[in-house]
Amino acid sequence: MILKHMEFLFVLQYFIPLITPEVAVEKELKNFQCSLYSSKAMNCSWLPANQTADDLQLYYWYPGESHKTACSDYKPRASEKIGCRLRGDFLEHDVYFLFNGTLNGLSVQKTFRVCPVHYVKPPAPRVKITEEGKDLLLSWDPPDLAAHHCWVYILNYSMCRESLSKEIQYKYDNVAVYVPYDLRCQYRVQVKAVYKKSCGAGGSDWSDVELYGVEDLNFDWLMTVFAILIPAAVGLFILLCLCCFMKHREKLFPKIPQPSLILKDMLNSNKEQKSFVGNLYVPAVEEMECKISLEKDSTLLLMQPDP
Structure with a gap:
């Protein structure tokens, strides 16, 4: 019985150094995750627990390599390390990670294996909106990661409170999409890049909302004002035209006699002309009496010269 008890203590003493680091590292950090945001760059992060080793270090290497590279760009929070920015060729290889440190005098180690192509998360696209003719051109640059077909x-x-969604696959350096442009509407545009399952997994966050065009509320207000003012102005113009027409209608549209009256007047005038020609007026001959008397002019006698 004593021999069996001693064997149990021997086995327990043998396994304690192997179990303790595992328990210690679980208490030291959790929620380890990585995201590949560029073909040559990857971010890894974790959440520290209540107790954290002061000399915690992160190492990484590729399968088949013996050399381990230490992280040189940690992301700090207060006095704790909560992440690491890595540089390397992560698109074609899996990556091993090793946490190493000392906690309460015990050496703690933990190893992770990550396949970066299944944790792709590039920056959100930046959308540009330009007006071209009767359309809007929506464009953005593809992520700097993997091939375009992925x-x-x-x-x-x-647009005008109507929401639309499209799925687009583009194989060129710049993505361009044309949509019809309605001047009455304000456009709100968002884009998200998704990594195809045939290439891996992941995707970007939604881009910031890009606005273009007049605001819908202002447009509704302007349309209401126009809907009131334009009919009122047209009605006032028509009323003024009617008043002007009534005042000057005799000048603008003189009275035209009826054709029947014109014909009747012509017939009456012809009859009067015939009767006037048949009874011509012959004036009576008046007799006038003229008396002529001759008198001598004394002035002529005085003006005669002497013989």
């Missing part, structure tokens, strides 16, 4: 883009935009 990306699918979800485009959400709204």
Whole structure:
């Protein structure tokens, strides 16, 4: 019995150094995750527990390599390390990670294996909106990660309170989409890049909302004002035209006699002309008496010269 008890203590003493680091590292950090945001860059983060080793270090290496590279760019929070920015060729290889440190005098170690292509998370696209003719050109640059055929883009935009969504796959350096442009509407555009399952997994966050065009509320207010003012102005113009017409209608549209009256007047005038020609007026001959008397002019006698 004593021999069996001693064997149990021997076995327990043998396994304590192997179990203790595992328990210690679980208490030291949790929720370890990585995201590949570029073809040559990856971010890894974790949440520290209540007790954290002061000399905690993160190492990484590729399968088949013996050399381990230490993280040189930690993300701090207060006095704790909560992440690491890594540089390397992560798109084609899996990556091993090793946490190493000392907690309460005990050496703690934990190893992780990550396949970066299943944790792709590039920065959100930046949408540009330009007006071209009767359309709007929506464009953005594809992520700097993997081939263009590995990306699918979800485009959400709204116009005049109508929401639309499109799934777009583009194989060129710049993604461009044309949508009809309505001057009455304000456009709100968002884009998200999704990594295809045939290439891996992951995707970006939604981009910031880009606005273009007049605001819908202002447009509704202007339309209401126009709907009131334009009919009122047209009605006032018509009323003024009617008043002007009534005042000057005799000048603008003189009275035209009826054709029957014109014909009747012509017939009457012809009859009067015939009767006047048949009874011509012959004036009576008046007799006038003229008396002529001759008198001598004394002035002529005085003006005669002497013989």
